[in-house]
Amino acid sequence: MAHADIGLIGLGTMGGMLALNIADHGFTVAAVDASEGAADRLKASAGSLASSIRACASLADLVQSLTAPRSVLLLVPAGQAVDDLIGELIPLLDSGDTIIDAGNSNFRDTQRRCAAMRSDGVRFLGVGISGGAEGARFGPAMMAGGEADSWGRVAPIMTAISATYEGETCAAWLGPDGAGHFVKSVHNGIEYADMQMIAEVHAIMHDGLRIPRTQVSEIFHEWNQGPLASYLIEITAKISSTMDPETDRPILDVILDKAGQKGTGRWTLIEAQHLGANVSVIEAAVAARNMSAALPQRIRGAELFAGASGNWPEADLTSNDLEHALIAGKIICYAQGFDMLMKASEEFKWKLPLPGIAKLWRNGCIIRSGMLNDMANALESADQNNLCFAPSFANVLINSAPKLRQTVMAALQNGTPVPALSAALCYFDTLRSARTSANMIQAQRDFFGAHGFERTDRHGTFHGPWIPDDKAE
Numbered sequence: 001m002a003h004a005d006i007g008l009i010g011l012g013t014m015g016g017m018l019a020l021n022i023a024d025h026g027f028t029v030a031a032v033d034a035s036e037g038a039a040d041r042l043k044a045s046a047g048s049l050a051s052s053i054r055a056c057a058s059l060a061d062l063v064q065s066l067t068a069p070r071s072v073l074l075l076v077p078a079g080q081a082v083d084d085l086i087g088e089l090i091p092l093l094d095s096g097d098t099i100i101d102a103g104n105s106n107f108r109d110t111q112r113r114c115a116a117m118r119s120d121g122v123r124f125l126g127v128g129i130s131g132g133a134e135g136a137r138f139g140p141a142m143m144a145g146g147e148a149d150s151w152g153r154v155a156p157i158m159t160a161i162s163a164t165y166e167g168e169t170c171a172a173w174l175g176p177d178g179a180g181h182f183v184k185s186v187h188n189g190i191e192y193a194d195m196q197m198i199a200e201v202h203a204i205m206h207d208g209l210r211i212p213r214t215q216v217s218e219i220f221h222e223w224n225q226g227p228l229a230s231y232l233i234e235i236t237a238k239i240s241s242t243m244d245p246e247t248d249r250p251i252l253d254v255i256l257d258k259a260g261q262k263g264t265g266r267w268t269l270i271e272a273q274h275l276g277a278n279v280s281v282i283e284a285a286v287a288a289r290n291m292s293a294a295l296p297q298r299i300r301g302a303e304l305f306a307g308a309s310g311n312w313p314e315a316d317l318t319s320n321d322l323e324h325a326l327i328a329g330k331i332i333c334y335a336q337g338f339d340m341l342m343k344a345s346e347e348f349k350w351k352l353p354l355p356g357i358a359k360l361w362r363n364g365c366i367i368r369s370g371m372l373n374d375m376a377n378a379l380e381s382a383d384q385n386n387l388c389f390a391p392s393f394a395n396v397l398i399n400s401a402p403k404l405r406q407t408v409m410a411a412l413q414n415g416t417p418v419p420a421l422s423a424a425l426c427y428f429d430t431l432r433s434a435r436t437s438a439n440m441i442q443a444q445r446d447f448f449g450a451h452g453f454e455r456t457d458r459h460g461t462f463h464g465p466w467i468p469d470d471k472a473e
């Protein structure tokens with residue numbers, strides 16, 4: 001009997017939680033998973049929501065369960081699995097039905113799939129979902145891309161299950177084809193950078209300044225009441241004071257310093273290079289994860305070059321200095337992220353709503369924070385679209401950037417690596433340099449390749465005296 005409002009394929013942690021969330025909002029969801037019995041198990045564990053979940057045995061069963069025009073949500077690992085499922089679904093669906101890929105897909109795959117789907121008459125949406133398992137269950141942020149009217153059709157369900165911020169939904173259509181997945185990828189790049197800067201400041205506090213873990217936790221907790229208030233600071237405060245039940249030691253003491261990654265941060269970097277966007281803080285965060293994984297190399301390096309003592313004189317920095325360093329780093333990192341979004345918007349003609357994206361990130365997603373509300377307002381009027389130039393943030397930077405410098409200098413002096421914080425500082429210093437070292441680059445390019453340069457005193461393209469007149473282009 002066709003009565004379900006939406007189909008959901010893929011009942012891993014995220015898919016299962018999303019199915020429960022959909023059912024919890026009064027919709028009927030038809031669910032299926034490649035693993036036999038998974039849909040039945042979900043239904044059996046759903047308690048009072050079980051009547052809103054139809055456990056399907058096959059894709060055909062799922063499609064037949066849906067009211068037309070059908071909407072089918074995919075929550076499967078990005079890549080080939082999505083293409084395979086689409087291949088199986090297309091013969092079962094009708095023109096006007098919609099497939100929604102809600103995984104962490106690469107936006108270029110989403111662009112390709114949107115284009116391919118047009119000829120079948122089946123519609124395709126690429127929706128980035130953020131918030132982890134808890135978000136999926138109780139309200140994630142959603143970044144949608146594809147045809148606006150396809151989104152309009154599923155929006156009642158998607159907005160009902162998404163997070164809200166002061167009554168405003170954190171789910172929105174952001175542009176055609178890959179726009180949603182692109183924005184999700186940049187979200188993840190920022191997530192990497194935010195996490196890395198917090199980890200660097202944590203290391204300064206605990207390893208450098210030798211502040212006891214409980215006190216570190218209290219400091220993060222305090223910061224979570226101020227300008228840095230955010231989900232990532234909140235969980236950092238909790239993590240810092242958590243004990244390992246097995247050894248009764250602080251959990252951070254027993255966690256190996258080897259970070260994993262599924263690739264979205266790396267994609268952000270790759271696309272930034274295509275766009276000529278400077279996302280140096282994200283770049284530093286991705287590189288730091290790569291280097292964290294090279295543990296044997298680091299152990300060898302520590303033996304050969306003698307690692308930093310890690311014991312700083314306590315008087316070097318106050319927690320207030322570190323809070324301001326993080327504030328400055330965060331503003332700079334987000335300024336880079338939004339600048340990249342603007343460049344992508346121009347390149348792909350997406351008309352991305354930058355303030356709308358900041359609003360959407362205010363709740364539900366991993367990078368949710370109070371500061372994003374101020375960013376949304378600032379982006380409405382930011383000079384040259386750079387968040388650093390918006391008066392409210394420019395004033396904060398004038399006050400906080402010296403603390404970022406003080407922090408980075410202390411870390412460098414003590415041999416403690418702070419790649420993301422120092423990348424933020426370098427970006428800031430470059431942004432405030434009306435004249436940089438690039439005159440030498442231009443001279444060198446012209447010297448060895450006759451590439452020409454512009455002059456400070458007149459218009460045109462010129463060559464240096466190192467190129468004989470008869471060789472100049």
Ligand code: 6PG
Pocket residue numbers: 104129130131132188191260261262263264265365366
């Ligand atoms: C989110 C997260 C999520 C991501 C994990 C792990 O927004 O909910 O970004 O999508 O998959 O956080 O990402 P990494 O394995 O790349 O760290």
